[in-house]
Amino acid sequence: MDFSEPGDLLERISKGDVRSLARTITRVENRSADATSLLRHIYPLTGKSQIIGITGSPGSGKSSLVDRLASYYRRQGKTMAIIAVDPSSPFSGGAVLGDRIRMNALATDPGVFIRSMATRGHLGGLASATADVVSILDAAARDPILVETVGVGQDEIDIVKLADVSVVVLVPGMGDDIQALKAGIMEIADIFVINKCDRPGVENMERAVQSLLSLAHRPDGWVPPILKTIATEDQGIEALAESIQQSFEHSKTTSLRSERRRDAARQRLMSLLREQLVRKAIETVFPGSEIEKLVDRIAQRETDPYTIVEEIVRGTRFGK
Amino acid sequence: MDFSEPGDLLERISKGDVRSLARTITRVENRSADATSLLRHIYPLTGKSQIIGITGSPGSGKSSLVDRLASYYRRQGKTMAIIAVDPSSPFSGGAVLGDRIRMNALATDPGVFIRSMATRGHLGGLASATADVVSILDAAARDPILVETVGVGQDEIDIVKLADVSVVVLVPGMGDDIQALKAGIMEIADIFVINKCDRPGVENMERAVQSLLSLAHRPDGWVPPILKTIATEDQGIEALAESIQQSFEHSKTTSLRSERRRDAARQRLMSLLREQLVRKAIETVFPGSEIEKLVDRIAQRETDPYTIVEEIVRGTRFGK
Numbered sequence: 317m318d319f320s321e322p323g324d325l326l327e328r329i330s331k332g333d334v335r336s337l338a339r340t341i342t343r344v345e346n347r348s349a350d351a352t353s354l355l356r357h358i359y360p361l362t363g364k365s366q367i368i369g370i371t372g373s374p375g376s377g378k379s380s381l382v383d384r385l386a387s388y389y390r391r392q393g394k395t396m397a398i399i400a401v402d403p404s405s406p407f408s409g410g411a412v413l414g415d416r417i418r419m420n421a422l423a424t425d426p427g428v429f430i431r432s433m434a435t436r437g438h439l440g441g442l443a444s445a446t447a448d449v450v451s452i453l454d455a456a457a458r459d460p461i462l463v464e465t466v467g468v469g470q471d472e473i474d475i476v477k478l479a480d481v482s483v484v485v486l487v488p489g490m491g492d493d494i495q496a497l498k499a500g501i502m503e504i505a506d507i508f509v510i511n512k513c514d515r516p517g518v519e520n521m522e523r524a525v526q527s528l529l530s531l532a533h534r535p536d537g538w539v540p541p542i543l544k545t546i547a548t549e550d551q552g553i554e555a556l557a558e559s560i561q562q563s564f565e566h567s568k569t570t571s572l573r574s575e576r577r578r579d580a581a582r583q584r585l586m587s588l589l590r591e592q593l594v595r596k597a598i599e600t601v602f603p604g605s606e607i608e609k610l611v612d613r614i615a616q617r618e619t620d621p622y623t624i625v626e627e628i629v630r631g632t633r634f635g636k
Numbered sequence: 637m638d639f640s641e642p643g644d645l646l647e648r649i650s651k652g653d654v655r656s657l658a659r660t661i662t663r664v665e666n667r668s669a670d671a672t673s674l675l676r677h678i679y680p681l682t683g684k685s686q687i688i689g690i691t692g693s694p695g696s697g698k699s700s701l702v703d704r705l706a707s708y709y710r711r712q713g714k715t716m717a718i719i720a721v722d723p724s725s726p727f728s729g730g731a732v733l734g735d736r737i738r739m740n741a742l743a744t745d746p747g748v749f750i751r752s753m754a755t756r757g758h759l760g761g762l763a764s765a766t767a768d769v770v771s772i773l774d775a776a777a778r779d780p781i782l783v784e785t786v787g788v789g790q791d792e793i794d795i796v797k798l799a800d801v802s803v804v805v806l807v808p809g810m811g812d813d814i815q816a817l818k819a820g821i822m823e824i825a826d827i828f829v830i831n832k833c834d835r836p837g838v839e840n841m842e843r844a845v846q847s848l849l850s851l852a853h854r855p856d857g858w859v860p861p862i863l864k865t866i867a868t869e870d871q872g873i874e875a876l877a878e879s880i881q882q883s884f885e886h887s888k889t890t891s892l893r894s895e896r897r898r899d900a901a902r903q904r905l906m907s908l909l910r911e912q913l914v915r916k917a918i919e920t921v922f923p924g925s926e927i928e929k930l931v932d933r934i935a936q937r938e939t940d941p942y943t944i945v946e947e948i949v950r951g952t953r954f955g956k
Contacts, residue, residue: 355940359942585927628912
């Protein structure tokens with residue numbers, strides 16, 4: 317089989333061929349020579365799927381929640397995808413613990429395409445790489461696309477911004493400490509889920525979220541609901557799916573969805589620009605390993621990064 | 637008083653003037669016209685202070701731990717600094733909840749310079765902005781500099797990499813879920829602290845960390861200790877400070893410290909380059925508000941970001 321033509325690959329993808337889908341994602345992740353060409357062909361086909369972001373601290377049980385939600389969508393006959401964004405090792409360059417074991421039923425179901433993404437090794441940043449993979453899945457008519465992220469860093473916020481609907485997963489017992497979650501993730505949330513709600517402290521957690529919500533200003537008038545689930549027992553999943561759909565419908569009645577899509581487009585443009593410009597600057601200005609000599613000189617305080625960067629930027633000419 | 641000359645400001649900073657220190661940081665954070673000039677003058681004065689990274693999930697009590705550690709260093713007569721990196725609001729552009737209330741004794745002590753940094757509004761990224769502030773505090777002979785971060789995103793990992801010694805704060809009761817912390821933060825840790833160790837589950841947590849450590853390869857032979865603290869009761873703080881010092885001394889006997897400083901220099905160079913090149917590209921190629929029109933066209937799938945970026949990069953000429 318010849319997969320070398322973007323056209324071929326795209327046709328196979330749009331026909332639902334899972335191997336071609338996996339292959340395209342790998343090519344794009346590895347920045348193979350035709351990655352940009354592929355993405356350029358894919359981009360006009362995107363913007364149709366519903367993108368659902370699921371964020372939660374480690375231990376919130378969001379993976380189980382995502383698995384259950386996926387099973388629910390499968391029962392609705394949807395052909396969907398899960399992207400699990402995982403931090404990975406700065407020493408080994410890969411996740412030490414490997415992918416967690418997904419529910420068996422999902423792992424063998426071709427109707428759920430599952431992809432893990434590690435934090436490391438994405439030149440343009442994790443948000444940029446995730447946006448690429450979301451685009452490919454969107455073009456492959458995977459709908460919905462669940463994007464699962466850990467943590468509250470800027471990367472995660474940027475990833476969550478790709479989503480049409482964002483779900484933040486909390487657990488009881490963090491009540492006193494919910495301030496620490498701060499606004500970064502809290503304000504981006506369309507829906508709050510208190511998972512593991514068989515544990516004590518549900519009411520405290522609910523009050524804490526409500527008091528945070530009372531501080532946040534939502535320009536679109538959506539009031540984020542606070543739902544309760546026990547993912548491991550499949551409780552509350554249908555209500556969550558319905559709430560996601562309501563939030564999605566609401567977003568279409570306001571300008572928020574189009575604003576989010578504009579934000580996502582802006583972010584995509586900027587991160588690509590950063591990545592490509594820096595790559596070209598390095599290739600041109602520091603051929604070979606010269607950059608490491610500069611790094612040495614900076615580390616030893618013989619020069620400073622500000623001077624070096626100003627030199628490069630001063631010497632750069634932009635045209636069209 | 638005239639603060640307009642970088643030289644004046646730097647002299648005041650190196651003499652320990654707190655107002656000048658705060659002013660310099662604000663200028664650099666706000667990217668005032670002389671920010672680069674200031675940073676360039678400051679850079680050769682840096683590399684002397686001990687930088688200690690403290691990372692932990694929301695609710696791990698790391699703020700209390702940092703406060704107690706700061707009090708300990710103050711009792712040793714050190715003139716130090718705390719940088720608290722906080723996620724902030726994507727809607728309002730600032731932390732909704734504001735800075736948490738620090739221990740009163742620290743807040744009024746000129747020997748502890750405290751600065752909060754929000755996630756948003758740093759063109760070159762949070763890690764880049766934090767590196768700038770660390771440099772200024774380093775030049776001001778604040779030693780040690782405690783950098784406190786939340787979460788496990790790439791931003792946090794980049795910030796932690798600035799540190800000479802990294803401390804990861806855990807709490808009992810997350811035993812089953814420690815896998816979720818994954819390698820990103822786990823492997824970068826020089827010291828693990830189990831805080832709130834009066835809670836049940838300390839042994840489980842300790843075992844979990846030990847089993848993770850057994851998977852990680854440390855090229856420098858340092859075996860990260862697992863310490864136990866109750867920060868709110870000031871227990872275990874002195875042992876932690878001693879362990880930090882031991883890790884620091886050890887790092888000087890191996891190549892790891894110089895490698896970390898090289899990594900920090902490389903990261904600094906790259907993030908500045910990204911920031912400056914993109915700023916110049918936007919100013920040159922998209923004067924005025926034209927970029928928003930492009931963003932609109934991308935959001936509406938009339939064009940794609942890959943084509944736009946390729947056009948800009950193809951038109952860019954680098955020189956020296």
